[in-house]
Amino acid sequence: MGTRGKWKCLDCGHEFAASDGGGWLFSLYRCVKCDRTKEVTTRHEVGGPLIPLNPKETTMCKWYGGELRDDIGPMCRKCKSRNTEQIEIDIFYD
Numbered sequence: 001m002g003t004r005g006k007w008k009c010l011d012c013g014h015e016f017a018a019s020d021g022g023g024w025l026f027s028l029y030r031c032v033k034c035d036r037t038k039e040v041t042t043r044h045e046v047g048g049p050l051i052p053l054n055p056k057e058t059t060m061c062k063w064y065g066g067e068l069r070d071d072i073g074p075m076c077r078k079c080k081s082r083n084t085e086q087i088e089i090d091i092f093y094d
């Protein structure tokens with residue numbers, strides 16, 4: 001399940017809104033360089049990992065060529081640190 005809410009940077013104190021996590025039918029990937037997110041449709045195997053339906057979709061950011069990953073947190077918009085934590089949840093989605 002994913003969430004949308006408020007995040008805080010532990011390095012500079014900046015607060016910003018971001019989404020994190022995927023849903024039942026997709027994973028949320030984010031670019032290591034620009035932090036744009038991309039929803040990637042996934043297949044669920046019972047008791048197994050989420051498998052992207054189209055693995056090619058998940059490798060690269062089309063804007064900056066950064067690597068897309070689903071295991072990193074939102075990046076601070078101000079100082080680009082990923083030392084961030086969620087301080088408020090507005091919406092749960094799946």
Ligand SMILES: [Zn+2]
Nearest residue numbers: 009012076079
């Ligand atoms: Zn920061």
Ligand SMILES: [Zn+2]
Nearest residue numbers: 031034061064
């Ligand atoms: Zn990017």
